[in-house]
Amino acid sequence: MDEWLVRVRSAGLAIAVALLAAAPFSAPAIATPDALQSWNEGDAKRAITDFVAAVTTEGSADFVPPGERIATFDNDGTLWSEQPMYVQLAFALDRVRAMAPDHPEWKDKEPFKSVLANDIKSIAASGQRSIAEIVAATHAGMTTAEFEKIVTGWIATAKNPKTGKLDEAMIFQPMLELIAYLKANGFDVFIVSGGGVEFMRPWAERTYGIPAENIIGSSIKMKYHSDATNPTIVRLPEVDFVDDGAGKPVGIQKFIGKRPIAAFGNSDGDFEMLEWTTTGPGRRLGMIVHHDDALREFAYDRTSEFGRLDKALNTAPQRGWNVVSMKNDWSRVFPDKEGQSAPRQ
Amino acid sequence: MDEWLVRVRSAGLAIAVALLAAAPFSAPAIATPDALQSWNEGDAKRAITDFVAAVTTEGSADFVPPGERIATFDNDGTLWSEQPMYVQLAFALDRVRAMAPDHPEWKDKEPFKSVLANDIKSIAASGQRSIAEIVAATHAGMTTAEFEKIVTGWIATAKNPKTGKLDEAMIFQPMLELIAYLKANGFDVFIVSGGGVEFMRPWAERTYGIPAENIIGSSIKMKYHSDATNPTIVRLPEVDFVDDGAGKPVGIQKFIGKRPIAAFGNSDGDFEMLEWTTTGPGRRLGMIVHHDDALREFAYDRTSEFGRLDKALNTAPQRGWNVVSMKNDWSRVFPDKEGQSAPRQ
Numbered sequence: 001m002d003e004w005l006v007r008v009r010s011a012g013l014a015i016a017v018a019l020l021a022a023a024p025f026s027a028p029a030i031a032t033p034d035a036l037q038s039w040n041e042g043d044a045k046r047a048i049t050d051f052v053a054a055v056t057t058e059g060s061a062d063f064v065p066p067g068e069r070i071a072t073f074d075n076d077g078t079l080w081s082e083q084p085m086y087v088q089l090a091f092a093l094d095r096v097r098a099m100a101p102d103h104p105e106w107k108d109k110e111p112f113k114s115v116l117a118n119d120i121k122s123i124a125a126s127g128q129r130s131i132a133e134i135v136a137a138t139h140a141g142m143t144t145a146e147f148e149k150i151v152t153g154w155i156a157t158a159k160n161p162k163t164g165k166l167d168e169a170m171i172f173q174p175m176l177e178l179i180a181y182l183k184a185n186g187f188d189v190f191i192v193s194g195g196g197v198e199f200m201r202p203w204a205e206r207t208y209g210i211p212a213e214n215i216i217g218s219s220i221k222m223k224y225h226s227d228a229t230n231p232t233i234v235r236l237p238e239v240d241f242v243d244d245g246a247g248k249p250v251g252i253q254k255f256i257g258k259r260p261i262a263a264f265g266n267s268d269g270d271f272e273m274l275e276w277t278t279t280g281p282g283r284r285l286g287m288i289v290h291h292d293d294a295l296r297e298f299a300y301d302r303t304s305e306f307g308r309l310d311k312a313l314n315t316a317p318q319r320g321w322n323v324v325s326m327k328n329d330w331s332r333v334f335p336d337k338e339g340q341s342a343p344r345q
Numbered sequence: 346m347d348e349w350l351v352r353v354r355s356a357g358l359a360i361a362v363a364l365l366a367a368a369p370f371s372a373p374a375i376a377t378p379d380a381l382q383s384w385n386e387g388d389a390k391r392a393i394t395d396f397v398a399a400v401t402t403e404g405s406a407d408f409v410p411p412g413e414r415i416a417t418f419d420n421d422g423t424l425w426s427e428q429p430m431y432v433q434l435a436f437a438l439d440r441v442r443a444m445a446p447d448h449p450e451w452k453d454k455e456p457f458k459s460v461l462a463n464d465i466k467s468i469a470a471s472g473q474r475s476i477a478e479i480v481a482a483t484h485a486g487m488t489t490a491e492f493e494k495i496v497t498g499w500i501a502t503a504k505n506p507k508t509g510k511l512d513e514a515m516i517f518q519p520m521l522e523l524i525a526y527l528k529a530n531g532f533d534v535f536i537v538s539g540g541g542v543e544f545m546r547p548w549a550e551r552t553y554g555i556p557a558e559n560i561i562g563s564s565i566k567m568k569y570h571s572d573a574t575n576p577t578i579v580r581l582p583e584v585d586f587v588d589d590g591a592g593k594p595v596g597i598q599k600f601i602g603k604r605p606i607a608a609f610g611n612s613d614g615d616f617e618m619l620e621w622t623t624t625g626p627g628r629r630l631g632m633i634v635h636h637d638d639a640l641r642e643f644a645y646d647r648t649s650e651f652g653r654l655d656k657a658l659n660t661a662p663q664r665g666w667n668v669v670s671m672k673n674d675w676s677r678v679f680p681d682k683e684g685q686s687a688p689r690q
Contacts, residue, residue, distance in 0.1 A: 213533065222595045224593075224617055226617055231624055253567060254585075272569055275571060275572075276569070279575065
């Protein structure tokens with residue numbers, strides 16, 4: 001986009017500049033009804049368009065200059081489906097199965113034994129330590145380039161075990177429209193996810209239109225190996241940063257260094273990000289995607305193993321956070337590339 | 346810029362589009378001789394313009410799409426002066442002096458005793474541990490907002506002890522031009538500095554035109570304190586990440602997730618960043634600013650306490666890294682706002 005603009009300028013198109021000067025500078029850049037076409041008319045859609053109009057209208061008390069228009073999105077459950085389990089967990093379990101032939105000892109060693117026996121309940125019950133062991137075994141001990149290749153290969157065919165659809169097809173069309181709408185209105189859009197940053201980067205740029213450098217997530221430590229012709233960065237089996245809960249505002253400060261003016265989440269893991277965003281000075285937008293659509297996606301909240309939404313749902317009204325009903329606020333859930341079926345009203 | 350472009354598009358300026366389509370698409374966006382006017386004609390300037398022309402020319406074997414045009418700059422000694430000591434060290438010492446009335450015990454306690462006695466030699470000799478103690482005392486224990494305010498207030502009047510000029514006036518004009526030139530050619534420009542990220546962010550956006558989210562540096566740990574109306578992020582006296590030497594490629598991977606195609610440094614602390622950048626596939630640019638200009642700035646390299654340049658200087662020829670002579674390659678060193686004296690040829 002910038003490059004195109006530079007060509008406009010270097011070509012000396014004074015005519016364009018003159019015409020622009022005449023354009024109403026106070027109007028939001030793109031606020032056509034079509035920009036959010038998968039959003040039904042209602043409170044949620046209105047909260048978004050009102051907010052964007054307010055912060056982009058020069059001279060308005062709520063005006064925010066473009067460089068400060070920071071919007072952050074959770075990923076799992078906010079931009080794509082997280083049921084019946086986080087996609088990255090499915091990836092880790094698949095990796096255990098793929099690596100098992102080289103690890104005969106895993107047959108008798110937990111948590112790998114349960115994974116190989118497909119006993120997901122036992123893994124879930126065995127807690128954080130088991131998950132950490134699985135992550136260490138499957139996400140570390142290779143170079144960053146090798147890991148990127150593994151993720152890229154895996155995601156190309158990875159399917160949701162319930163729906164049989166590709167995981168990458170189970171992204172939320174209304175959120176894609178929201179991201180594009182915010183970007184068109186001068187927002188810098190970031191993903192702030194509890195998921196692993198290097199698990200997201202290989203596909204998220206293509207899938208969501210959010211570049212790798214705008215993706216913040218959990219990470220493990222890394223080490224640089226100097227070499228005159230082929231240096232590498234190796235992934236170590238040690239947690240570096242957990243970008244979840246109270247870690248999200250810290251991640252935002254570490255990686256962006258600016259306080260967001262809009263934040264979008266779907267679970268209690270997003271509580272602190274929503275709080276940090278909406279308690280800042282000036283006009284703010286906090287939004288929670290509520291999964292209440294068993295027919296088109298999944299219905300879950302207070303008792304779910306993945307993406308539990310309880311405290312944030314209780315607090316939303318008093319904090320002024322908007323709760324989006326997937327069922328009522330979205331006319332379409334998925335991009336549905338195969339067939340482009342008419343959106344459900 | 347993007348917002349302006351969006352207005353161009355939404356205004357439906359088909360005429361501009363038509364004219365653009367006729368423009369030579371393979372030419373680099375801005376390659377006027379004026380863009381790098383403080384660079385004398387010579388190998389260094391030619392290395393830059395040849396590189397940019399190659400990676401921005403569509404159809405060229407060296408073409409790199411805009412999203413992958415990542416350029417990283419060291420800060421101290423590369424974008425501004427680092428003699429007679431790092432600016433951040435001067436800040437830390439000033440903070441010790443300012444905080445001393447509340448810490449009577451410092452009068453008898455090293456390293457604070459030496460700071461208060463202005464015995465810089467003893468501090469330098471006392472090593473890493475002392476520096477860490479000074480940083481912990483002066484950079485931690487307050488909120489991120491408070492620290493930002495302290496830095497902003499300090500930098501407004503901070504002067505170089507040798508020249509008496511404002512530190513912010515001792516930035517390198519040729520590097521400002523280089524940053525603008527790269528950005529105009531579709532590059533994403535990042536600072537990758539051993540300095541503290543939260544020491545740089547409050548002024549670097551204004552000073553260099555590089556936004557806070559594109560600044561990578563060393564950091565201390567932080568903790569979020571939840572509160573319904575006034576949450577805070579507190580800076581802890583514990584090192585989180587050291588973005589120097591072999592830490593620089595790791596920082597690049599953590600924060601950008603893409604390998605740079607151009608890197609600019611000035612000391613051995615930039616060796617690994619230069620190596621990581623220039624060993625990647627395709628056309629690459631590695632550049633070292635050599636401080637050989639005692640008359641206009643400072644002359645130092647192999648034995649300097651700050652910004653030592655030894656190994657990287659030896660290795661530069663065989664690695665294909667360009668060494669920039671401040672004395673010969675730069676017609677002007679500082680922006681020199683007071684007076685705009687004619688550049689020295």
